[in-house]
Amino acid sequence: MRRQRVQSGTEWEEKVGYSRAVRVGNRVFVAGTTATDEDEVVDGDAYDQTKRAIENVERGLTEAGASLDDVVRTRLYVTDADDWELVGRAHEEAFGDVRPAATLVEVSRLVDPAMCVEVEVDAVVDEHGGE
Template sequence: MPEQTAISTAGAPQNDNPYSQGVLADDLLFVSGFGPVDPETGAEVEGGIREHTHRAMENLAAVVREAGGSLDDVVKTTVYVADMDDYDAVNEAYADHVGETPPARVCIEAARLPEDVRVEIDAVAKVA
């Protein structure tokens, strides 16, 4: 059975729901889904889908950094969008955060996301 450690950082939004921001199981980090919420204010960032995607990726990156990794260590993401018409704009913003070898990814349209945000992203990373 892998050793599991909860990962938490002030660099990503906190809440009182029953889940961890991330869980490190041996060298695999499972990062919960993050939307476009500013961790300092707890409010959704202003702007359109590009700004929302950037904030979601920054939140995700904060958890990966707290576990000792970087976005280059992410091997899989799932992107949830409220409207698949935003797909191209999400891709443009997402591409700014991934390296030469982007992680494997799934993108799905969700009928409704928490707090009615337009994008949420989760990840799996391999951190040493």
């Protein structure tokens, strides 16, 4: 099966050996994505960072021929589980009626101390126009 790789151009993809997103058939997997803008972490609280991370996820999905509407699973990694309401609000605003299966997990830290959330998604693209 053909594999389509989507790169965002960050230095980390080359250093670590990963792709922002990979599409195989009608499935799209988006790697853990943070609130970065041109390799700098966006200032803001967990809501702002989640919103930006999801926007970055959306770019990867689009390049792979998918959209937020195709997302069936999200994973949210946070450095403080008490931020769940802020993270949840940004998630709900982005996914609304899509309502993917979701997991939120507290981790001890992310790769940059300024990061407080990382988002990962799986999507299934309906290639035939029906459900």
